[in-house]
Amino acid sequence: xxxxxxxxxxxGAKIRGNKxxxxxxxxxxxxxxxxxxxMHDQRLWDLRKKRDAQMHxxxxxxxxxxxxxxxxxxxxDFLADYLEEFERNATANGVHVHWxxxxxxxxxxxxxxxxxxxxxxxxxxxxxxxxxxxxxxxLEQDGVKVIETDxxxxxxxxxxxxxxxxxxxxxxxxxxDVSKVFExxxxxxxxxxxxxxxxxxxxxTTRPYILxxxxxxxxxxxxxxxxxxxVVCTNEGNADLSANTPPLHIVTVGIEKIxxxxxxxxxxxxxxxxxALGSPITQYTSYFRGPRKDGEMHVVLVDNGRSTRLAxxxxxxxxxxIRCGACMNTCPVFRRSGGLSYGSVYAGPIGLIxxxxxxxxxxxxxxxxxxxxGSCTNVCPVKINLHEQIxxxxxxxxxxxxxxxSKRVIMKTLGQLFASPRMYRTAIQTGDxxxxxxxxxxxxxxxxxxxxQRDIPSTPKETFHSWYAKNYQKKExxxx
Amino acid sequence: MEVGLFIPCYMDALExxxxxxxxxxxxxxGVDVTxxxxxxxxxxxxxxxxxxKEAAATEALFVKNFSRFDYIVxxxxxxxxxxxxxxxxxxxxxxxxxxxxxxxxxxxxxxxxLKVETFPWARFPHKVAIHYNCNALRGLRHASMxxxxxxxxxxxxxxxxxxxxxxxxxxxxxxxCCGFGxxxxxxxxxxxxxxxxxxxxDQQRSGAEYIIxxxxxxxxxxxGCAQRMGVNLQYAHIAQILNGDLS
Numbered sequence: 001x002x003x004x005x006x007x008x009x010x011x012g013a014k015i016r017g018n019k020x021x022x023x024x025x026x027x028x029x030x031x032x033x034x035x036x037x038x039m040h041d042q043r044l045w046d047l048r049k050k051r052d053a054q055m056h057x058x059x060x061x062x063x064x065x066x067x068x069x070x071x072x073x074x075x076x077d078f079l080a081d082y083l084e085e086f087e088r089n090a091t092a093n094g095v096h097v098h099w100x101x102x103x104x105x106x107x108x109x110x111x112x113x114x115x116x117x118x119x120x121x122x123x124x125x126x127x128x129x130x131x132x133x134x135x136x137x138x139l140e141q142d143g144v145k146v147i148e149t150d151x152x153x154x155x156x157x158x159x160x161x162x163x164x165x166x167x168x169x170x171x172x173x174x175x176x177d178v179s180k181v182f183e184x185x186x187x188x189x190x191x192x193x194x195x196x197x198x199x200x201x202x203x204x205t206t207r208p209y210i211l212x213x214x215x216x217x218x219x220x221x222x223x224x225x226x227x228x229x230x231v232v233c234t235n236e237g238n239a240d241l242s243a244n245t246p247p248l249h250i251v252t253v254g255i256e257k258i259x260x261x262x263x264x265x266x267x268x269x270x271x272x273x274x275x276a277l278g279s280p281i282t283q284y285t286s287y288f289r290g291p292r293k294d295g296e297m298h299v300v301l302v303d304n305g306r307s308t309r310l311a312x313x314x315x316x317x318x319x320x321x322i323r324c325g326a327c328m329n330t331c332p333v334f335r336r337s338g339g340l341s342y343g344s345v346y347a348g349p350i351g352l353i354x355x356x357x358x359x360x361x362x363x364x365x366x367x368x369x370x371x372x373x374g375s376c377t378n379v380c381p382v383k384i385n386l387h388e389q390i391x392x393x394x395x396x397x398x399x400x401x402x403x404x405x406s407k408r409v410i411m412k413t414l415g416q417l418f419a420s421p422r423m424y425r426t427a428i429q430t431g432d433x434x435x436x437x438x439x440x441x442x443x444x445x446x447x448x449x450x451x452x453q454r455d456i457p458s459t460p461k462e463t464f465h466s467w468y469a470k471n472y473q474k475k476e477x478x479x480x
Numbered sequence: 481m482e483v484g485l486f487i488p489c490y491m492d493a494l495e496x497x498x499x500x501x502x503x504x505x506x507x508x509x510g511v512d513v514t515x516x517x518x519x520x521x522x523x524x525x526x527x528x529x530x531x532x533k534e535a536a537a538t539e540a541l542f543v544k545n546f547s548r549f550d551y552i553v554x555x556x557x558x559x560x561x562x563x564x565x566x567x568x569x570x571x572x573x574x575x576x577x578x579x580x581x582x583x584x585x586x587x588x589x590x591x592x593x594l595k596v597e598t599f600p601w602a603r604f605p606h607k608v609a610i611h612y613n614c615n616a617l618r619g620l621r622h623a624s625m626x627x628x629x630x631x632x633x634x635x636x637x638x639x640x641x642x643x644x645x646x647x648x649x650x651x652x653x654x655x656x657c658c659g660f661g662x663x664x665x666x667x668x669x670x671x672x673x674x675x676x677x678x679x680x681x682d683q684q685r686s687g688a689e690y691i692i693x694x695x696x697x698x699x700x701x702x703x704g705c706a707q708r709m710g711v712n713l714q715y716a717h718i719a720q721i722l723n724g725d726l727s
Contacts, residue, residue, distance in 0.1 A: 028670040041678070045653070052626065061629040330627065332657045336674045369668060371661025371675075372528065373614035378627035394530030403530065407667070411526045415534030418489070418526075419541055421518040428493045449666055453673035454704030457494045464492045464499035468515050 007035045009177045012161065012340025018362050021344065023369045027337035030172075040172055041335040047168075048329045050278020051379065058270070068271055069383035071264050072320035076310060082225040082258050083301065089228025093290035096298040103133035106302045110135065110217075110250060111142050113298055117248050119144065119214030123206075125232070125239035126150040127219030128166055128323055129254050129302055131345045147209040149238035151202050158185040164339030164347065167276045167325040172338045216242035218288075220253035220299075221322065222268060226261040229289040230299060233272060233282040240286050247295045249288070255301050256319040268322060271381035276324040309357055314392050318353050320382040327376035327386055333369055342366060349376035353389040356397070364402040367393035428463060483513050484549035486542075486583075488556045488697075489521040495696050497725070498717040502555040502586055505723040508601070509594060513553075516545040522559040527566050528662050536569035539576075543567075547575035551593065552583040555719050557616020557694050558662075560585040565619060585620055586719055587694045591635040598642055602724035605645030609688035610636055611679075611702070613695035614657050622694065626655050636694055636718055643721055649686045656682075660701035676705035683713055690714045692721055 010033040013026035031037050055061045075082055087097045100106035106129075114122065122144055130136065136146045136157070148154040152169035156162065159181045163169030170178065175193045182188035188201045210216075218239045222231040230251050232239045243249045259265060273282045291297035309315050328334045328348030339347035344355040344363055352370060355363035367390050376386040397403055403411075417424050450456060462470075483506065487499040506513045522542060526535035542563065546552045554560055563583040570576060590596045616622040623634035640646055659665065659675025666672075679702055683691055691713060693699050699715040706713050720726050 024668050024670060027668075031670055031674045037674075055629050058629075332659065332675050333668075333671055336671050336678075367530075368664070369671070371614065371657050371659060371664045371672075373657035373661070374618035375614075375625075375627055375655075375657065378618065378625055391528070394528070395532055396530070398530035398532070407529055408531075411529050411531035411534045414521075415526050415531065415537060418521040418523065419537030421520055421541070424489075424520045428489075449669040450704070452669060453708060454676065454701065455707040457700050457704065460494065460496050462496065464487045464496035465517075467496055467500060468503075469517075472515070 007033050009033070009036060009173055010338065012164070012338070013343030015343055018359070020362060020364050021342070021366070023337065023341050023343065023365050026341035026343065027333075027369070030338035030341055031336055036172065036174065037336060037338070039174060040338055043171055044329045044335050047276075047278055048326075048379070051275055051326060051329065052278075054274040054278050054280065058274070064267060064271060065381055065383050068267050068381055069320065071259060071267060072382050075259055076256070076316065076319055079255065079258070079310065082260055083255055085225040086223050086228055086258055087301075089226065090299060091228070093228050094297070095228065095290055096296070098298060098300045100300055100302045100304070102304045103302075106133050106252060106300055106304065107135055107138040109300050110252065111139065111144075113248070113250060114139070114142075114144055114215055117214065117296075119248060121145045121147070121209065121213045122215045122217055123147050123149050123210045123213040123242045123246065124217035125219065125234060125242045126153045126163070126169065127217070127252060128163075128345065129219055129252050129304075130217075131163060132304060133252070133302070135252070147206060147213070149206055149210060149236075149242050150234070151199060151236060151238075154202055154206060155181055158182070162340065162345065165325055165328055166323045166346065166350075172340060210241050210245050213242075213246045215248040215250060216244070216246040217250045217252065218243050220251050220257055221272065222265060223253060223258040223299075224260075224262055224265060225258055227289060229287050231265060232286045232288065233269070233284070234286075235277075235279075235283045237284045240284055243286070243288060244292055247292075249291065249295065249297045251288070251297070251299045252302060253299065254306060255303055256306050256321075272322055272324055275326040275379065275381040305358055314396075315353065315357060315389060317384050318350070318357070318389060320384050321350055321354075322382055323350075324381060326379040326381065330375045330379045331370075332373065332375070333371065337369065342369070349386045349390065350384075353384075353386060353393060356393055360397070360400060360402060364397050365404075367397060425465070481512060481550050482548075483511050484546045484552045485513050485515045486519055486522070486546065486552055486554040486559065487515070488554065488559045490700065491555065491696050494700065495717070498555055498696050498719055501717065501719040501723040501725050502553075505719055506553065508723070509590075509596060511594070514549070519545050522562045523569075524559060524562040524566075525663050527562060527569070532569040539567050539570050543570070543573075543576050543579050546579050546583075550582065551589065552579060553586060553589045554583070555586040555694070555717060556696065557585045557587070557613045557620050557622060558697060560588070561615035561619035585616060585622075585694060587616070587622060587635050587639060588620060590639055590722070596639070596642075599639075599722050599724070602643040602722055603645050603727040604643050604690075604721050604724075605647075606689045607647045607649050607687055608640070608690045608692050609649050609651050609683055609686050610634065610640070611658065611691050611693040611695075611698055612636075612655050613693060613698050614655075616694055617655055623655075636692070639722060640692065640718065646721075649688045651682050651686050653682055658698050658702055660698045662697070665701055672701070673705065676701050677709060680706045680709060680711050680713065684711050688713065690716055692716055692718055694718045
């Protein structure tokens with residue numbers, strides 16, 4: 001057994017421009033780092049177990065999921081109306097509301113706001129939308145210093161890695177990995193991997209930035225149309241510090257995060273943290289309704305492909321996602337592969353259905369990184385039909401000619417073989433010929449990857465078909 | 481009641497004994513069973529890969545072979561799920577609708593249709609853990625699911641409880657996917673094998689002697705992993721136990 005201390009943390013998928021991401025290659029490297037893989041699987045499975053325990057404490061859990069799903073469906077059906085209602089109410093509260101059609105426009109709007117305030121340093125809490133828009137890279141090119149204030153996100157920033165999970169961005173790292181990163185970047189004690197020490201180092205080094213920052217940024221978990229408020233849920237309080245300490249607060253949020261009324265918020269707050277971490281509620285659930293005294297608050301409402309998804313009946317339910325990460329925690333493939341293997345902002349089951357919507361060719365392999373077991377659909381607090389959408393993506397990819405050559409050839413051959421009883425029978429004749437044909441035929445692959453780590457099933461003397469023919473022929477009215 | 485027996489392609493070729501147990505069990509229960517000779521596959525490999533067009537002819541052949549029966553029964557939850565939920569590549573004629581509605585997995589057929597109360601011929605004095613195929617579990621609802629807030633039920637367990645001497649043990653992750661996933665086991669071999677190995681370790685820790693499932697495909701994968709790992713566990717299809725073939 002390799003010691004966790006000695007095993008290097010495996011890096012994520014290799015990104016080569018627009019070429020299809022090879023998720024499996026990266027997953028295999030993650031699995032090969034056996035100590036990391038085991039720790040990753042266990043950590044996330046523990047979250048899944050905690051989630052189950054919380055679920056069993058709420059008798060109306062399934063009704064709550066139904067309700068959340070219905071609220072989201074309704075909101076999506078009247079999305080434009082609720083967004084306009086939000087804009088009206090937020091503006092009346094003294095908030096500046098901006099609309100961005102894509103990542104580039106969103107980044108530009110934020111750049112412009114910062115320039116107007118001559119802001120050179122920005123503290124930001126975790127935002128998946130920020131990752132989606134490559135906001136940090138954009139601002140850094142603009143000469144703005146950006147500091148992540150969420151512990152996991154800060155670790156990932158210092159290590160020049162993307163978050164590997166929407167809720168626990170550094171879950172693939174051991175504390176020794178973190179200690180090595182902090183030693184290199186924050187001048188932490190060499191070899192000290194005590195978690196309290198490491199958290200303290202991050203806090204001590206980040207606080208001065210927060211106190212002196214020109215601007216603060218947060219994402220938004222929910223937008224309440226009725227009040228024009230932005231709701232942010234965190235466990236570290238870092239969003240509150242980022243939002244309240246500097247005079248300028250910028251929120252960047254996807255348009256699908258809107259809900260109609262305050263009363264609906266309760267439904268989602270009950271579901272979010274229970275699904276994500278198995279805790280009843282996040283430590284901080286903050287409700288930003290307007291700018292602080294003498295300050296300014298801006299909300300950037302970002303589309304970035306969401307309207308396109310909204311118009312697509314099959315993939316529209318993906319917009320219900322509240323980014324709890326429960327589907328990742330339960331996904332047996334994700335737990336073995338590590339989130340960075342997906343090579344996309346969103347990993348795991350939700351990533352499999354969102355990513356190809358952003359770039360079908362680049363993410364064409366992702367919908368195959370699933371056994372279609374359906375566990376993700378069951379844990380989803382807003383009842384997104386995840387495994388059905390994964391299934392649907394495969395059909396879409398086939399129609400768009402985005403299947404690999406080997407898949408296309410094998411499926412065409414199999415389709416012809418199974419459609420012809422005579423050809424099929426010839427292919428699995430009994431006796432010697434079966435030994436020759438079976439491994440190839442049964443595992444659908446000339447490379448015979450089945451046998452690499454598993455024993456190949458032994459070949460019986462005769463097929464069921466020939467046994468039946470011998471033993472039942474007289475009784476049977478054969479359809480020949 | 482005339483029943484058409486479908487034997488999945490991998491079972492026909494690799495595990496004929498499970499097909500034989502199924503046939504004999506149904507006959508023993510007084511069912512009029514016919515095995516149509518021109519059957520091949522349910523089309524799942526193509527459909528699950530997104531190649532619905534390529535599955536159309538296979539689906540049509542299946543309907544041609546089985547539309548004349550009152551019930552179509554197969555010892556595979558996964559293939560049943562395919563017929564019932566995914567036969568969409570062909571025109572939905574009356575025959576197709578009839579086949580989709582009346583196709584049952586063996587466990588469902590024994591449990592829900594025949595409502596078998598006893599298997600007096602079956603004895604199995606061993607410690608067993610049940611493996612739930614994901615399609616059977618979440619597609620056909622063979623049992624309650626650990627992710628959902630619902631009361632416990634298990635059709636395979638209800639049936640196996642009627643076998644003398646059987647003792648159940650529990651897995652730590654009772655319904656985690658084993659990583660077979662049809663073509664997933666080949667195209668995504670690395671992750672599939674790892675999931676299979678983890679499943680085998682869970683099974684070994686449970687103290688089970690036998691792993692029983694309503695799906696041979698998952699078992700084939702798990703058995704392949706266990707053998708390679710040198711783990712001494714036996715794998716059997718529920719039909720073999722209920723027919724008393726491994727007593």
